Amino acid sequence: MKAVKLFSLLMLAMVLSGCAGSQRLSEQSQAELLKRAEARWNALESRDWGAAYEFTSPAYRDVFTRKMYERKFSYMVEWELTSVEFVNYDARAAVASVAVGVMSRPVKQTSAASEAIGAVPVRSVEQWILSDGQWWYSANL
Numbered sequence: 001m002k003a004v005k006l007f008s009l010l011m012l013a014m015v016l017s018g019c020a021g022s023q024r025l026s027e028q029s030q031a032e033l034l035k036r037a038e039a040r041w042n043a044l045e046s047r048d049w050g051a052a053y054e055f056t057s058p059a060y061r062d063v064f065t066r067k068m069y070e071r072k073f074s075y076m077v078e079w080e081l082t083s084v085e086f087v088n089y090d091a092r093a094a095v096a097s098v099a100v101g102v103m104s105r106p107v108k109q110t111s112a113a114s115e116a117i118g119a120v121p122v123r124s125v126e127q128w129i130l131s132d133g134q135w136w137y138s139a140n141l
Helices: 002-020 027-045 049-053 058-063 066-070 112-117
Strands: 077-090 095-106 120-131 134-137
Touching (some): 027 049, 027 095, 027 120, 027 134, 049 066
Antiparallel strands (some): 077 095, 120 134
């Protein structure tokens, strides 16, 4: 039931925000988005889950507590942010996509294979919601 409420709130926020938005995202808004995405990943690199939680959308935080969010993470992997780039923006939904490049490595080498492989580059595309003039990370449920 909480997931349905979260989804409904996110959809409403996207529709309402999208009605007022322009078709293109300004360079300033893109820069603000990338700055927030990078700051979120800096918090994740530092294992400051509470700081990373603050980048999640208000609708997400209405449903999921900080403690619930923090349980999603493991101390078995280290990340190093290598890139953040703007991908696209859907003005009608007020949602932007940001590609994040991260080097991921296990903290503890549990096998010869993991030691030989070492750090692995990972690229993921995140969704960010524009609401009330602020960019919020759209956390996966």
